[in-house]
Amino acid sequence: METLLELKEVSIQFGGHTAVDRVSLQIPVKQFTSIAGPNGAGKTTLFNLISGQLRPTSGTLMYRGKDITLLPPYKRARLGMGRSFQITNVFPHLTVLENVRLAVQSQQNIGYKFFESIILSKQLKDKAIYWIEQVNLSAKTNELAITLTHGEKRKLEIAILLALESELLLLDEPTAGMSLEEVPTIIELLLEIKEKKDRTILLIEHKMDMLMELSENLFILNHGKLIAQGNPQAIMNDPIVQAAYLGGYDEQFA
Amino acid sequence: MQILKNRGVFIALLLVGLLLPLFTDSQPVLLLFTRIFILAIFAMSYDILLGYTGIISFGHVMYFGIGAYSISLLLKHGGESWVNVLLAALIAVILSAIVSLIVGILSLRLKNTYYAMITLAFAELFHIVSLKWRSLTYGEDGFNFSSQIPDFLKDRFYFYYISFIALLLVGYFLYQFTKSPTGKVLVAIRENEARAEMLGFSTLYYKLISSTVAGVVASLSGILYAISYRYVGSASVFGMDKTIDALLMTIIGGVGTLFGAIIGAGIINLAHQFLADLANFHPIFERWLIFFGILYILIVMFFPSGILGTFNKYKYKFQSRKVERDKSHANSS
Ligand SMILES: Nc1ncnc2c1ncn2[C@@H]1O[C@H](COP(=O)(O)OP(=O)(O)O)[C@@H](O)[C@H]1O
Ligand SMILES: [Mg+2]
Numbered sequence: 031m032e033t034l035l036e037l038k039e040v041s042i043q044f045g046g047h048t049a050v051d052r053v054s055l056q057i058p059v060k061q062f063t064s065i066a067g068p069n070g071a072g073k074t075t076l077f078n079l080i081s082g083q084l085r086p087t088s089g090t091l092m093y094r095g096k097d098i099t100l101l102p103p104y105k106r107a108r109l110g111m112g113r114s115f116q117i118t119n120v121f122p123h124l125t126v127l128e129n130v131r132l133a134v135q136s137q138q139n140i141g142y143k144f145f146e147s148i149i150l151s152k153q154l155k156d157k158a159i160y161w162i163e164q165v166n167l168s169a170k171t172n173e174l175a176i177t178l179t180h181g182e183k184r185k186l187e188i189a190i191l192l193a194l195e196s197e198l199l200l201l202d203e204p205t206a207g208m209s210l211e212e213v214p215t216i217i218e219l220l221l222e223i224k225e226k227k228d229r230t231i232l233l234i235e236h237k238m239d240m241l242m243e244l245s246e247n248l249f250i251l252n253h254g255k256l257i258a259q260g261n262p263q264a265i266m267n268d269p270i271v272q273a274a275y276l277g278g279y280d281e282q283f284a
Numbered sequence: 285m286q287i288l289k290n291r292g293v294f295i296a297l298l299l300v301g302l303l304l305p306l307f308t309d310s311q312p313v314l315l316l317f318t319r320i321f322i323l324a325i326f327a328m329s330y331d332i333l334l335g336y337t338g339i340i341s342f343g344h345v346m347y348f349g350i351g352a353y354s355i356s357l358l359l360k361h362g363g364e365s366w367v368n369v370l371l372a373a374l375i376a377v378i379l380s381a382i383v384s385l386i387v388g389i390l391s392l393r394l395k396n397t398y399y400a401m402i403t404l405a406f407a408e409l410f411h412i413v414s415l416k417w418r419s420l421t422y423g424e425d426g427f428n429f430s431s432q433i434p435d436f437l438k439d440r441f442y443f444y445y446i447s448f449i450a451l452l453l454v455g456y457f458l459y460q461f462t463k464s465p466t467g468k469v470l471v472a473i474r475e476n477e478a479r480a481e482m483l484g485f486s487t488l489y490y491k492l493i494s495s496t497v498a499g500v501v502a503s504l505s506g507i508l509y510a511i512s513y514r515y516v517g518s519a520s521v522f523g524m525d526k527t528i529d530a531l532l533m534t535i536i537g538g539v540g541t542l543f544g545a546i547i548g549a550g551i552i553n554l555a556h557q558f559l560a561d562l563a564n565f566h567p568i569f570e571r572w573l574i575f576f577g578i579l580y581i582l583i584v585m586f587f588p589s590g591i592l593g594t595f596n597k598y599k600y601k602f603q604s605r606k607v608e609r610d611k612s613h614a615n616s617s
Contacts, residue, residue, distance in 0.1 A: 107484030121475035134470050135465055136484040146463040
């Protein structure tokens with residue numbers, strides 16, 4: 031299987047605390063891979079390392095066989111890596127449309143244009159509206175992001191990610207804090223992307239049913255260490271995982 | 285849809301600007317408005333940085349001074365000629381572009397707050413050079429270059445319209461710039477720089493563009509300013525208070541509204557003039573800074589988003605209420 035992203039012995043320390051500890055993993059191209067693990071296991075930190083917000087203390091990251099360890103975030107985005115954030119991270123005083131439009135603009139790679147072009151403007155807007163429809167947020171198209179509810183902000187976050195049309199989609203708990211009625215829309219959206227089989231998806235998720243339904247591969251992280259990887263069904267039956275993770279999981283999240 | 289959100293304000297300003305000279309031939313009044321136009325250009329350039337990119341500069345005056353000294357020195361030492369005027373404009377543009385790039389590269393890589401510090405340091409550097417290089421600049425006294433200015437530019441009536449047209453052109457270009465894809469990214473940087481970077485925008489390059497556009501436009505306003513006084517002196521074009529003026533004009537008009545800067549420039553300069561006139565009646569009015577302070581506090585208290593910003597907010601509220609009313613009408617019928 032072809033590998034899109036590879037981490038080799040990646041670690042990061044905050045002060046004396048090792049948040050990610052010698053993690054080596056390979057993300058196969060055009061598959062749905064998930065990362066699970068208890069709170070504070072280092073999952074979001076791992077995403078920050080992948081998307082370039084953090085530099086590892088040691089280790090190497092390869093994307094399509096190219097060393098990206100020292101690349102700044104915008105260059106990784108240009109290479110085809112897009113991410114959404116666990117704690118919503120949008121442009122608060124811009125409308126939903128303007129938020130998504132920026133992502134479309136980046137995706138179209140139109141560069142430094144100093145004049146407004148009506149044609150281009152409409153093209154960007156139409157695409158943005160399409161993605162806003164995809165996440166069921168059309169009613170809020172012209173609202174400022176700051177006025178959205180938590181669940182709506184999550185949808186906006188996902189619309190921004192989808193609009194980037196990245197090769198690699200990094201999703202950090204996309205349904206966290208959403209109301210129960212809103213979750214199926216997102217799962218369906220992810221299933222749809224998965225079934226098209228033209229993207230590589232890396233999902234951080236807690237919800238067990240979601241993991242089982244979506245994932246083709248599963249990684250388990252605990253205390254910054256990768257403790258299991260492979261087929262989701264097999265992993266969930268693995269006694270080590272159950273002891274280290276699922277025990278904690280039940281206590282913390284059930 | 286958003287094209288000329290402030291159309292009403294814009295048309296009103298346009299009419300006042302165009303027609304004013306038909307109602308008065310008082311030179312001081314024309315000159316006052318000429319300077320309002322010029323400082324409005326300066327304030328708009330500041331708004332590109334502060335309002336659209338979210339970067340504070342404490343030394344924006346240096347570009348203003350670069351423009352002012354370019355034209356003054358070239359005319360003073362090169363003599364009256366249009367070639368020198370154009371050459372000065374070219375030099376001012378190139379020099380301010382280079383300086384703004386250097387300043388940006390030195391500071392914007394790190395943190396936007398460093399930009400404030402570095403611009404302040406550079407502005408002081410220019411200030412000191414203009415003071416000390418006496419053989420060229422006549423130091424503190426500055427120099428008059430009235431007899432080297434082409435007659436056309438010395439005519440208060442023509443120069444009024446030249447400044448007005450410059451304001452319209454710069455306003456138009458900056459407006460286009462803020463609506464352009466590049467301008468949209470600047471706003472994204474203001475809103476959430478890390479996120480803009482994660483979307484794939486090289487925020488450093490965009491901030492450098494913002495810094496350069498603001499610097500070049502400010503230098504153009506400096507050129508016009510020096511011509512309007514026919515004099516240049518280091519305190520008047522490199523002094524910190526001009527940066528503060530730009531900051532005040534932008535905040536009073538409305539940060540991030542572009543054309544608010546024109547209103548801000550009008551208010552500040554009219555208030556300045558008004559207080560200067562009142563000083564003939566009572567010396568307390570010579571302490572105009574006190575009154576500026578009070579005016580500023582009142583405006584920030586009652587119009588926290590500036591005058592045009594507040595106006596837009598109410599208009600927006602009114603419109604969305606209207607949309608909702610229309611919707612409920614449609615539903616009930
Ligand atoms: N920027 C940071 N500075 C210091 N500690 C951090 C930072 N980011 C994360 N951590 C710590 O790293 C650990 C892993 O956090 P995180 O990656 O957010 O966990 P998860 O996403 O798996 O819940 C936590 O103990 C957290 O406190
Ligand atoms: Mg997390």
